[in-house]
Amino acid sequence: MSYRLGADIGGTFTDVVLVDEAGGMFRVGKVLTTSDAPDEGVIEGARKVLEEAAVDPSAVATVIHGTTLFTNALIERKGARTALITTKGFRDAIEIGREHRYDMYDLYIEKPKPLAPRHLRFEVNERILVDGSVVKPLEDADVKMVIEKLATEQVEAVGVCLLHSYVNDLHERRIGELLARLLPDLARTLSCEIVPELREYDRASTTLANVYLKRLAERYVRRLGRGLLEAGIQGDLFVMQSNGGLCDVETASTYPVRLIESGPAAGALAAAHYGKLLGHANLLSFDMGGTTAKACVIADGEPLITPEAEVDRQYQFAKGSGLPVKMPVVEMIEIGTGGGSIARIDALGRLLVGPESAGAKPGPAAYGLGGTEPTVTDADLVLGYLDPAFFLGGEMVLDLDAARRVVHDRIAEPLGLALEETAYGIHQLANENMASAARIHAIERGKDVGRLPIFAFGGAGPVHAWGVAGILGSPSVIYPFGAGVMSAVGLLVAPMSFDFVRTLPGTLDEMDWAAVGAVLEEMESEGRAILGRTIDPAKVGFRRSADMRYRKQGYEIRVTIPDGPLGPERAGEVRVAFEKAYAGLYAHTIANTPIDVVSWRVVAQGPKPELASFGGARGGGDMCKGARAVWLPDAKAFAETPVYDRYALRPGATLEGPAIVEERESTVVVGPDVRLTVDAQRNIIAERA
Secondary structure: OOEEEEEEEOOOEEEEEEEEOOOOOEEEEEEEOOOOOHHHHHHHHHHHHHHHHOOOHHHEEEEEEEOOHHHHHHHHOOOOOEEEEEEOOOOOHHHHOOOOOOOOOOOOOOOOOOOOOHHHEEEEOOEEOOOOOEEEOOOHHHHHHHHHHHHHOOOOEEEEEOOOOOOOOHHHHHHHHHHHHHOOOOEEEEHHHHOOOOOHHHHHHHHHHHHHHHHHHHHHHHHHHHHHHHOOOOOEEEEEOOOOOEEEHHHHHHOHHHHOOHHHHHHHHHHHHHHHHHOOOOEEEEEEOOOOEEEEEEEOOEEOEEOOEEEOOOOOOOOOOOEEEOOOEEOOEEEOOOOOEEEEEOOOOOEEEEEEEOOOOOOOHHHOOOOOOOEHHHHHHHOOOOOOOOHHHHOOOOOHHHHHHHHHHHHHHHHOOOHHHHHHHHHHHHHHHHHHHHHHHHHHOOOOHHHOOEEEEOOOHHHHHHHHHHHHOOOEEEEOOOHHHHHHHHHOOOOEEEEEEEEEEEEHHHOOHHHHHHHHHHHHHHHHHHHOOOOOHHHOEEEEEEEEEEOOOOOOEEEEOOOOOOOHHHHHHHHHHHHHHHHHHHOOOOOOOOEEEEEEEEEEEOOOOOOOOOOOOOOOOOOEEEEEEEEEOOOOEEEEEEEEEHHHOOOOOEEEOOEEEEEOOEEEEEOOOEEEEEOOOOOEEEEEO
């Protein structure tokens, strides 16, 4: 018997899931994230779950890992000392950006600082035009002068981004050769290798982000692999990418910028997987952990994918306030509200929740690890939503008195409010923050969030999901079995994948289809080569798309294009696909307007792993564990509320709210007038009675 192990690092907890290939075993583990050395938490969690399952570590055939390490390194500026080599006259393009103020009325607007400061941005006197012709050849002597400066400045990493290298990469390749020969220990990334498409600022930003993280990624992956071997786990190690696909260790080390949303993407994959099983091709994925919450629209059974992301936003919801990264990413909105989010009173006497978080250490006051600030978890504990003796199945006992004390002293007393009303205010404000962000996210994608069921998971998600659903008007909430570790489960249903892009602009009616065919074939060949390192090349499939727009529009939309040879006779099919996608976003099309294609994309993907249902028909014993006093906001009082054992709930069982359903890693909380139904896979479906 062989096993698969998924490990997801969150801001507060590290989740580990172990399954066997036959679907007979499903074991989970949850440990506090070791922020200073995240890989140690993964190893600890893996050892723990293997011991509990009495499985020999050598039986683990595959380890799949998701992490937010690289996003945090960009935000906290913990990467390498990085330089940029660019075309003469374009040294400051990375700082000028798009010449766009994301808030035109803010006189003190802040922008993220470039990863390469100005004194580490160097120019070479070369020039290639947009058609690929060379106007000013590159001189080796010019490059060698720059390399000498890199050595003098003790630079650790360098990104190379020359004008129009996506059309002609001759000069970039030559600089790469000289760097490899004269400074072989220097980490380097060429823009033509990582993002060969137009838009200078975005390309340079992505190139810098990748090389900034490169050494960190190499060290981390090597250290994690060594730790797994020391623990006796000899299986293959794969890492989740931001696009929801897996990659091998070599790819992760070479292209770490592809991993910036590694962890959150896994949760969206899990939501899509379960949505298909339940017959809900369209739903809202809602993942609330200890530090943040994430919302993602699942459409037609797949999470939405965007061709770019932003990192280190100075204002959470302000598009344009972060560093652009031109890499395919599962499209979601991240909200600074989690179980560890700190509640406070601002200068105007208003109650605020987040985005500051107590994290794993010191954590909420109830953890007893030194936390002194009131958090959402403290408030939920005061309200009776959490059992202090059953947190993490009793492995971690919460301090109710400490939670009551910090909520009272820091919030309730200064505001002149009762303790319980204050705690519920914190709980509800967290719900409002998350619901507001989820609504904006759905509307921007042309979706009516009020029609979408919510798929709720994460350690804190099931506690808050019904309140969020009430605000959004969602018809139902789905609580999966194992909700507290669902992102780790998502790792186990991810396929091997890699994305490619080539800029080849033209008008749809006058396209050079032979050139298009050559570009698509080139990308598919590269995909077979990369994925062929780990899977049978014959099993690699491809999905094609194009970035298209109406003439004179500033930005494109991604459009799925048909398989097979493309030519003038199929231009009509591509036009129909574009108009359908455009109408889906904007509810109209524009007649008698030429359509431009800017870039062509290919996703190479292996087969999706099978994950047998681990819910099964198990369950038995007494479903009701007892009752405890829970705050009911409508009654403004505590009421004895039944508490159910998630592991004893049988398929077909129905419960009436108010109710609490506990499993080891999460707790479902619903109020009155709610009917809970347990399906065949032991998911709980909550609907208004």
